[in-house]
Amino acid sequence: MARTIVPIGPYHPLLEEPEFFTLTVEGERVVDIDVRMGYNHRGIEKLSEMKTFDQSTFVIERICGICSTSHPFAYTRAVEDIITVEVPERAKYIRTIIAEGERIHSHLLWLGLAGHFLGYNTVFMWAWKIREEILDVMEILSGNRNNYAMFKPGGVRRDIKSEDIPEVLKKIDSIVPTLEMLKKAVIDDPVLHARTKGIGILSKADAINYGALGPTSRASGVARDVRKDSPYGAYDKVEWEMIVAQNGDVFDKAVVRILETFESIKIIKHCLLNLPEGEIDLNIKNIPPGEGIGHIEAPRGETFHYVKSDGTNRPVRHKVRAPTFMNLPTFKATVVGETISDATIIMAAIDPCYCCTERMAVRNTEGKKLYNGEELVKLSQKKTEKIRQESGC
Amino acid sequence: MTREDILNDLSVRFKDDIIDVFDKSPKRVYVEIKPESIVKLVSYIFKDLGARFNIATGVDTRQHMEILYHFIIEDINLLVSLRVKLPKSKLEIDSLVSVFEAANWIEREIHEMLGINFNGHPDLRRLFLSDEWPEGVHPLRCDYKEWDKKAIRDRGV
Numbered sequence: 001m002a003r004t005i006v007p008i009g010p011y012h013p014l015l016e017e018p019e020f021f022t023l024t025v026e027g028e029r030v031v032d033i034d035v036r037m038g039y040n041h042r043g044i045e046k047l048s049e050m051k052t053f054d055q056s057t058f059v060i061e062r063i064c065g066i067c068s069t070s071h072p073f074a075y076t077r078a079v080e081d082i083i084t085v086e087v088p089e090r091a092k093y094i095r096t097i098i099a100e101g102e103r104i105h106s107h108l109l110w111l112g113l114a115g116h117f118l119g120y121n122t123v124f125m126w127a128w129k130i131r132e133e134i135l136d137v138m139e140i141l142s143g144n145r146n147n148y149a150m151f152k153p154g155g156v157r158r159d160i161k162s163e164d165i166p167e168v169l170k171k172i173d174s175i176v177p178t179l180e181m182l183k184k185a186v187i188d189d190p191v192l193h194a195r196t197k198g199i200g201i202l203s204k205a206d207a208i209n210y211g212a213l214g215p216t217s218r219a220s221g222v223a224r225d226v227r228k229d230s231p232y233g234a235y236d237k238v239e240w241e242m243i244v245a246q247n248g249d250v251f252d253k254a255v256v257r258i259l260e261t262f263e264s265i266k267i268i269k270h271c272l273l274n275l276p277e278g279e280i281d282l283n284i285k286n287i288p289p290g291e292g293i294g295h296i297e298a299p300r301g302e303t304f305h306y307v308k309s310d311g312t313n314r315p316v317r318h319k320v321r322a323p324t325f326m327n328l329p330t331f332k333a334t335v336v337g338e339t340i341s342d343a344t345i346i347m348a349a350i351d352p353c354y355c356c357t358e359r360m361a362v363r364n365t366e367g368k369k370l371y372n373g374e375e376l377v378k379l380s381q382k383k384t385e386k387i388r389q390e391s392g393c
Numbered sequence: 394m395t396r397e398d399i400l401n402d403l404s405v406r407f408k409d410d411i412i413d414v415f416d417k418s419p420k421r422v423y424v425e426i427k428p429e430s431i432v433k434l435v436s437y438i439f440k441d442l443g444a445r446f447n448i449a450t451g452v453d454t455r456q457h458m459e460i461l462y463h464f465i466i467e468d469i470n471l472l473v474s475l476r477v478k479l480p481k482s483k484l485e486i487d488s489l490v491s492v493f494e495a496a497n498w499i500e501r502e503i504h505e506m507l508g509i510n511f512n513g514h515p516d517l518r519r520l521f522l523s524d525e526w527p528e529g530v531h532p533l534r535c536d537y538k539e540w541d542k543k544a545i546r547d548r549g550v
């Protein structure tokens with residue numbers, strides 16, 4: 001059968017990391033995939049070497065709009081690892097609250113997009129509606145809806161006022177019924193089962209071989225979470241469960257994320273109700289020469305920072321590894337062999353902030369354009385509609 | 394196995410390959426090894442000790458080119474960083490892609506950013522730098538100089 005090349009990407013206004021995918025298809029089946037990156041490479045590692053340790057916190061906060069807590073969190077922990085200090089208890093709790101708030105809004109964002117790709121626009125609207133409540137909570141706590149600027153080496157920059165806590169708890173409680181509804185909508189819906197079960201399977205062996213992280217690997221039965229394995233912040237003082245699923249398909253990745261959102265709510269509520277009194281900052285003045293590593297569990301997996309200091313006020317080397325760097329190559333294992341109408345949701349399932357489907361274009365070998373991205377999303381939505389009618393739901 | 398068992402086991406098993414062990418803190422160990430032993434040590438740590446490959450960091454320290462391979466052994470919460478020092482006259486080391494696929498992209502990145510060759514890597518194409526970027530210019534090296542981007546600007550890219 002003739003092979004067709006399907007280029008996807010690289011630009012889309014919603015996409016935070018422009019990527020260019022080349023799908024090779026035979027008829028409906030994807031037989032090969034290649035990823036080209038670097039369209040948005042801003043040289044932040046190099047930039048960070050030109051800033052002071054304090055300034056770098058804000059530079060790396062701007063690596064990603066959605067993970068704007070994960071990077072400063074990992075970075076400040078790396079700097080604290082150079083000095084080998086622990087931040088005050090209250091700062092640990094505040095950091096945990098901000099990081100979990102970010103996880104909830106990130107998972108909801110993903111759930112909405114995944115619903116949209118599958119033609120479930122109601123899921124999209126509900127998920128993004130309650131995500132607003134979480135962004136309001138973040139605004140109350142940090143003053144910003146995104147880019148919270150809460151972190152600094154040695155502690156946090158802003159305290160949580162005790163008079164804000166009841167309002168925050170009320171807002172967080174208000175999203176729980178809708179979240180329960182969304183959970184039922186996803187877990188019990190037979191059409192969603194047909195679209196996502198057994199699709200894009202990442203086996204446990206592949207997850208380990210590719211070094212997959214976060215919900216992507218936990219859906220494949222790899223019971224690893226930095227929050228449990230290498231506790232930081234207040235995670236060892238709160239009771240919460242690590243969510244693990246076994247099948248590694250799109251459905252399990254969705255289930256892991258939805259159930260994790262509930263755990264995050266549990267963690268935030270516990271931290272807010274048990275916030276210890278005390279200092280929030282160590283007031284670190286000098287960073288001694290040395291090396292430090294900080295790694296934390298971001299919504300998409302482990303974020304890893306390595307910082308090397310030579311005793312001046314600037315890092316001499318700052319390595320940043322975002323979780324998507326490890327999760328993206330798993331496409332080679334998950335997309336190959338699936339149909340083109342499922343490729344969208346499989347790629348979306350690792351949550352690479354992948355929204356560039358509208359830039360998709362299907363061409364035949366002579367380069368004649370057949371479909372554009374919008375039509376591919378429609379193709380995916382039509383498949384759901386067909387299954388829905390056939391099953392009579 | 395406890396932390397001490399693993400460190401003792403490594404230093405006995407690979408006594409000819411390990412140059413130095415720096416025990417930084419209960420959760421961090423830096424092990425300097427000979428560059429030619431990298432595949433042997435990594436295979437043991439990844440397959441037998443069940444460690445997860447975090448990432449590799451390339452550092453230009455002026456005297457040497459260093460690569461740190463970070464592994465975490467999650468059961469005992471220990472981050473092991475294997476350090477290799479490559480002389481600037483011979484910037485090459487064996488690729489780890491034969492051991493695990495996770496090394497594929499980071500070796501491509503270090504290759505373009507620092508100009509280190511990975512022997513046996515299946516596909517050392519560029520990952521992040523643009524196609525217009527000149528050959529042989531490596532942005533994370535100490536001696537990196539801003540190159541003439543006028544040609545690109547003129548094209549309106």
